[in-house]
Amino acid sequence: MAGGTRTAKLLLCLIVLLTDIEGAISRSAAQRCFCGVTGSLDDCTCDVETIDSFNNKQLFPKLQKLLTTDYFRFYKVNLNKPCPFWTDNSHCGLRDCAVEPCTLNEVPDGIRSGSHKYPSEASEDAEECERAEKLGAVNSSLSEETQRALRDWNTYDDEEDRFCMVDDEESPDSDYVDLLLNPERFTGYKGPEAWQIWNSIYEENCFKPLTVNRPLNPLATYSGGNEGRGFYNWLEGLCVEKRAFFRLVSGLHSSINIHLSARYLLEDSWFGKKWGHNISEFQQRFDEKLTKGEGPKRLRNLYFLYLIELRALAKVLPFFQQPSFQLYSGQAAQDQENKELLLELLHVAKSFPLHFDETLLFAGNKKEAAKLKEDFKLTFKNISRIMDCVGCFKCRLWGKVQTQGLGTALKILFSGRQIESLPKSPGAQLPFQLTRQEIVALFNAFGRISTSVRELENFRSLLSKVHVDL
Numbered sequence: 001m002a003g004g005t006r007t008a009k010l011l012l013c014l015i016v017l018l019t020d021i022e023g024a025i026s027r028s029a030a031q032r033c034f035c036g037v038t039g040s041l042d043d044c045t046c047d048v049e050t051i052d053s054f055n056n057k058q059l060f061p062k063l064q065k066l067l068t069t070d071y072f073r074f075y076k077v078n079l080n081k082p083c084p085f086w087t088d089n090s091h092c093g094l095r096d097c098a099v100e101p102c103t104l105n106e107v108p109d110g111i112r113s114g115s116h117k118y119p120s121e122a123s124e125d126a127e128e129c130e131r132a133e134k135l136g137a138v139n140s141s142l143s144e145e146t147q148r149a150l151r152d153w154n155t156y157d158d159e160e161d162r163f164c165m166v167d168d169e170e171s172p173d174s175d176y177v178d179l180l181l182n183p184e185r186f187t188g189y190k191g192p193e194a195w196q197i198w199n200s201i202y203e204e205n206c207f208k209p210l211t212v213n214r215p216l217n218p219l220a221t222y223s224g225g226n227e228g229r230g231f232y233n234w235l236e237g238l239c240v241e242k243r244a245f246f247r248l249v250s251g252l253h254s255s256i257n258i259h260l261s262a263r264y265l266l267e268d269s270w271f272g273k274k275w276g277h278n279i280s281e282f283q284q285r286f287d288e289k290l291t292k293g294e295g296p297k298r299l300r301n302l303y304f305l306y307l308i309e310l311r312a313l314a315k316v317l318p319f320f321q322q323p324s325f326q327l328y329s330g331q332a333a334q335d336q337e338n339k340e341l342l343l344e345l346l347h348v349a350k351s352f353p354l355h356f357d358e359t360l361l362f363a364g365n366k367k368e369a370a371k372l373k374e375d376f377k378l379t380f381k382n383i384s385r386i387m388d389c390v391g392c393f394k395c396r397l398w399g400k401v402q403t404q405g406l407g408t409a410l411k412i413l414f415s416g417r418q419i420e421s422l423p424k425s426p427g428a429q430l431p432f433q434l435t436r437q438e439i440v441a442l443f444n445a446f447g448r449i450s451t452s453v454r455e456l457e458n459f460r461s462l463l464s465k466v467h468v469d470l
């Protein structure tokens, strides 16, 4: 069945392409976002349609259920670390802004990055800024009962194979946050500040060759530039590992943007807020023409990220199968039930027929491979530090969850031998460990990607009803 529809879609794409060449540009809105997003993915033996149906029908519902349990909803995080890379010059300030409206007078105009505003615009700005801060604030309320329970939760630790900077769980600045109370959605955080974050990730932390001095940035189309072609030429010259690294970052970026488009603040009036799909926001980010060809590639990178994290879940099964492993929250019967749900989910992950083959990575010359892996790790750690520079707290929270989750997935993928030896060494010093924080991040991060894949189906169907020529 899948084969038939796939062929049909490919044919459709081909026809559309040919029509395009003839100059009669009449693609539907849906085709313009999804035409290139079909068939097999580069660097792996999988195709989009298989992932869609596997995720949406089998995995997504179970994962959603799991993520509402106490073990997975409380994430310990330090949202108050200073940005280590640049002095924060965000026009909303940081820590206090969620409670206090920001005063623009505090910062001399000239210092604020690139803002040359007249007074009337400035006050509009202040309102906008205050609104954005409210939306971006993190609700850190926990019931007393929860707080007590959390104090009992035990943690493990393991420094060695980390791909991420992990917040010090003991730090007085670290707090538990209820992820269900703080869904990832539109916060109004955009413009130069948000731009700076992604810019420093792509420009300084994606293995861009030093010889390239012109900005080659996949974001360029957001700001009206036209660097996309050059950027992808550069990408093609990279080894598979560095290309993979870039694609993971791009996939993360896509996922975040899908969430912002799917949980857009559509209405904000005295009787409440309404969140929902904003098709034009989605098109701005993914439409082939509006993004000068980048959009479909971004979506393909999302699927790539999905495969990497899915593979990690499949591989980590033996760790969770250990009888001594508990999803400890203090309620024995519930904890046991949740563990069964978790194992069921991991078995589903394992059953996926077209897993990514991670032995493709770091497979070359041993010395080179070790060096590459080290670079990979350092760069990824650096990206997780950049999350401390995200000005909007809610975005920072989800940025941290997702980078730590991906970091944990990578740690798993490169600890295959240690994980396989787990059941055979009971009582001994365990060769592989995950902290509670890593576990929570891993599943919540995958939850985001899985939700994004699910949302694409919604956007596909919404776009098929749109008839506009942009």
Ligand SMILES: *[C@@H]1O[C@H](CO)[C@@H](O)[C@H](O)[C@H]1NC(C)=O
Binding pocket: 139, 140, 141, 181
């Ligand atoms: C945080 O969430 C709780 C529970 O839903 C709610 O009662 C409280 O008003 C929220 N606080 C803020 C600041 O939104």
Ligand SMILES: *[C@@H]1O[C@H](CO)[C@@H](O)[C@H](O)[C@H]1NC(C)=O
Binding pocket: 085, 200, 201, 204, 205, 378, 379, 382, 383, 386
């Ligand atoms: C880490 O990221 C910052 C900010 O983008 C950059 O300036 C720095 O060179 C990076 N450091 C490493 C070791 O990659």
Ligand SMILES: *[C@@H]1O[C@H](CO)[C@@H](O)[C@H](O)[C@H]1NC(C)=O
Binding pocket: 264, 265, 266, 267, 278, 279, 280, 281, 282, 284
């Ligand atoms: C949808 O997003 C666009 C920006 O892409 C914005 O201009 C528009 O107002 C949004 N629509 C609604 C209903 O909020």
